Structures are given as C-alpha cells and as structure tokens.
Amino acid sequence: MASLPQFNPLRLRSYIFRLPLCTRVLIAAIVALWVATIPFSWLKEWGSLEPDKVNFGTMHRLNLFPLLHLNFFHMIFNVLALTPLLERFEHEFGTLVTLALFTGPFGTLPGGIYTLLEKFVLRSNTVVMGASIWVFLLLSAEAMKTHKTNPNFSIGPYKIPTWTTPLILVLLTSFLVPNVSLIGHLCGAGIGYLWASGYIKFLVPHEKILRWIEGKLNLLGRLPHYVSVDQKTYGRYGVLPTTMGTIPRSPEPGQRLGP
Template sequence: MALGIQLPDARRIRSFFIRLPLATRLLLLVLTAVWIATLFTPKLEPWGALIPQEIGLATLYRLNTFPLLHKNFLHFLLNTIALIPLLERFESEHGTIVTTLLFTGAFGYLPGGLYTLLEVFIFRSNSAAVGASVWVFLLLSTEAIKTYRQNPNFTIAGYSIPTWTTPLFIMFVIHFLVPQTSLLGHLCGAGVGYLWGLGYIRFLAPSEKILRWIEGKLDLLGRIPHYVSVDQKTYGRYGVLPSTSTGGPRVGPGRGAMGAVDGTPIGPVGSTQRLGP
C-alpha cells in the first residue's frame, strides 16, 4: 500500500536554484565552501567565531566571519535552507550591489558588535557564536515589518497579536527546542532587522543615484548574468524587455532594449513597471 507522502518536485527545486540572483548565489557558494573547509581545517571555527573576549583591532574580522561558520552539517543545512529564500527576496528588492555590501559589512558587524558589547559589559560572559541564523532572523524581522504595515495583527485563540512579533515567537521556540542556540545572537540579528525595516539604518546602503551611475557606466545589467539592478522601478529585475511599437525607432535602457529591425521599430512601450518578484 502506497503511503500518501508527496515528495518535493525536483523540477521546481531546480528552477528555484536556476533563478537565484547573483549575490545570493555567491553567498550560498561561500557558505558551502566554508563548511567544507572546516571539515579539513578544524582550527577554522575558533579562528573565525564571534568570541567576545577575543575581539580587538586585529580581530574585528570575526564580526563578519562568524555567520559563515557552523558547528555541524545539520546546523549548516538548516540555516542555509532558511536563509536562501529570504536572501533571494531581499536581493530582488534592493539589488545585487546593496545586498553584497550589506552582507559583507554592516549586517555582520552591527549584530556582531551589539552581541559583543552585551556579552562583555552586561552579561559578563564570553559565549562564542557562529551561524547564519543571525542573518535569518535579521531578514525575518525586515519581512515582519513589511507584513505589519499591511496586516498589523493576527488572531490566535481570540487574542490579537502584532505581526511584527512573529520572528520573536519563532526565536523563543527554537531556543527551547534546539539545544546550544544563541538567543542573544538571534535577538541582536532581529534588532538590526527591525531597524532596517523601519528605515532607521537605510543610510548604510549607498545612494541609489550613485549605484545607477555605476550600473550604467559599467553596463552591469547587460554584462553579468543574474545581476539585479538597484533601479527596478524603471528597468525591472532583469532589465526592460523588447516589445513592438507603432512609433519611431527607440532605444531603451537595460538588457534586451533595441532599435528598429528591418524597418519595424522595436522598443519598450507603455509603463516600464517592475518585472519579476
């Protein structure tokens, strides 16, 4: 008798990975490479882990390396599965350059620095932290703020609960069910995510005007596969797609825009709205 268990569609999984944008692909590659490296270099984890008492001018790199390290394969697998869809959505919204800069800079040293300060000066402890779950809760918190603006509350057993608290609920459940998880580290990641979602630290991202100039000057959208433009309201996720027009020849910006071919003017017409997710 066959069991009524439906396996995941391999075609959908393959399609999801094929559609991953550039920065998400690179981070997935780095996370995997670091995990493999730890199998052959056991000293890599103590070298890159966030150990509060070890933080100094010469070891500030730990604030950015600790999310890349994991204690075991299950830790790596669960964090990666949770992170990639959230990161893909973030990059699709903010662009490849912004995502790359934030996740190699501010989204590491802000939660890592906050964790270090709280451990040293408040809790007087020296608990080491590793894992990309700090990024998972950071991104969950940004999504929770967006959800809160559209749907402020949800109801459970007659109680109205703010939607922005969802990451906190998940965090405490994981803390009680999964041993050796860092509740403080997750809280620090969530705190930075809330600040980003509320717009208080958006200044950490470069100016869109500068990024548009760089993208246009280097033709990044046309040259680099899976690149996501910062100016998606004008060009869409993968640029403006060609379409027929009854007007004269027109050349539009972005990948696929072209002029007249065989006397038939081709170019973007109508509104250049955002394409893709």
C-alpha cells in the same frame, strides 16, 4: 482522497537556477567554508565570534561568523531558511545593496552589539557562529512590512501583533533547539527591525551612486543573474500598479524600505 504534494526535482532545479547573483555567492560561501573546515578545523576558531578575542586586529570575526557553522546539519538548516529570505531581499533592493549590507553592516552591527552585551552586561564569553542571525534579521524586516498591511493575527481569542512573530520564533528556537544563542538571535532581529523602520537606511549608498557604478561597469550586461537597482521584481518602490497611473515614488531620495 487528496494526494500529498510530491517532491519535484525539476522545480527545485529551476528555483536554484533562478537565484540572483549575491544570494548564490553568499550561499556558496557558506557551503564552501563548511567544506573547508573539515580539513582545516582551525577556521572555526579563527572566524567565530568570541567576544573576548574581538579587537581592532580581529575585526574579521564580525564579518565571518555568519558564514561559519558547527556541523553539516547546522549549515544545511540555516541555508534552507536563509535562501528564500535572501533571494527576496536581493530582488527587492538589488545585488549591490545586498552585497554591501551582508558583507558589512548586517554582520558587524549585530555582531558588535552581541560582543558588547556579552563583555560588559552579561560578563560572559559565549562563542557564536552561523547564518541564523541573518535569518532572524530578514524575518524581522519581513514582519515589519507585513505588519503595515496586516497588523494582527489571531490565536483563539487573542490578537497578536504581526511584528512580534520573529521574537516568538526566537524564543521557541531557544527552548527547542540546543546550543543556540538567544542573545545573538535577538541582536539579529533588532537590526532587522531598525532596517525595516528606516533608521539605518543611511548605510546604503545613494541610488545615483549605485546607478553610476552599474552603468560604468556594465554590471547588468556582464554578470548573469545580477539584479539592478532599477529592476522591479518585487519593486524598487513597491509592486508596480496594474492600472494606468503614476509610478509611486520614494518619499525622499535614496532607498525605500518597506512595501
């Protein structure tokens, strides 16, 4: 009789200790803010994304809302879903790129689109918060990469495009989980598709600038678990070849997106 896989706390401990720097910082910020909202419940109202309250004086909402959560279960499920996706992203693109994107445009872009849709299209004011918008953003980016090597998967006689997987998950989540934002998740997924397709790669600083910053501040030497733009866990330009040959280069200067 085949035995069921057993939980190994040593493996979990080893996995946590191997997490790259920015992933640690963002996950720690999510947990810390959840703890802070217990005595300071006003933090949720202050940092949540409420479309009617978004203006030039409250732009912090667009950056903070993915870090805030309604309750413990909301927080822990998002942390469990986000951590492996965020870790993979940071190992592929580096700590500086991850920090720049997830403290900037990966919050402001989907949050801004959601705010505009709620205000001017849906004429609503639904408040949202939570890192699930990042989860679907990263799932969409991964689905686009997988689509290039495996365009379809089969369910019975039907062939379904691989890139649609996150959209199916968005719909299932909206039906099965109460009080989730279908529009918010779609906004996150949309930015993920744009990122993986290369349309918003201009948001990342040029690689020469990143190398200069890393060298000037000696970040690789000073910061434990820091991932340099030149480190290749998954590969800055894809997985390195195992046979002798020329290392594949990006087709144009800057960040390469996709496998």
